[in-house]
Amino acid sequence: MSTGILPRRGPRPIPQEATRRGLLDRPGGVPLPVWLLLLGLAADVFNGSSGHLGLPLSPDRVLIPLALLLMACDGRRKTHLRWTHLHTIMAVLLAWAFASMAWYGNITDEVAWYGFVDRLLMPFVLYVTAPWFFDETRHRDLLLATLTAIG
Numbered sequence: 001m002s003t004g005i006l007p008r009r010g011p012r013p014i015p016q017e018a019t020r021r022g023l024l025d026r027p028g029g030v031p032l033p034v035w036l037l038l039l040g041l042a043a044d045v046f047n048g049s050s051g052h053l054g055l056p057l058s059p060d061r062v063l064i065p066l067a068l069l070l071m072a073c074d075g076r077r078k079t080h081l082r083w084t085h086l087h088t089i090m091a092v093l094l095a096w097a098f099a100s101m102a103w104y105g106n107i108t109d110e111v112a113w114y115g116f117v118d119r120l121l122m123p124f125v126l127y128v129t130a131p132w133f134f135d136e137t138r139h140r141d142l143l144l145a146t147l148t149a150i151g
Contacts, residue, residue, distance in 0.1 A: 044060040
């Protein structure tokens with residue numbers, strides 16, 4: 001005989017929004033890759049001084065690729081990447097720089113590869129994948145706050 005006063009036994013129903021949340025989501029609704037990218041952008045300030053801080057590697061060198069990897073592996077993205085004329089121009093610049101490295105024999109030079117990846121490839125990849133990270137207003141607000149804070 002149940003009077004309805006006692007709490008119901010057994011598993012509680014899971015809210016629908018909780019079932020859609022993935023491993024990469026955080027309570028504020030901002031995915032972990034967005035936080036990692038913002039931390040990587042903020043850590044870029046210490047890029048040249050990481051050795052003086054006692055760090056073997058600059059934190060942005062780990063955080064930004066990790067954010068890109070996690071976002072690329074997340075299949076629940078709402079935004080699809082678009083290819084525009086500007087992307088084509090940037091890809092031509094990458095090809096031109098790579099061809100220049102090959103022409104002058106710098107393909108095997110570590111410093112040349114570091115400059116190519118650091119100054120050309122990573123900014124291009126971040127520009128192409130930015131719609132994945134900043135597809136919502138609150139994500140763009142966090143980007144603006146981060147860039148304002150680092151000056």
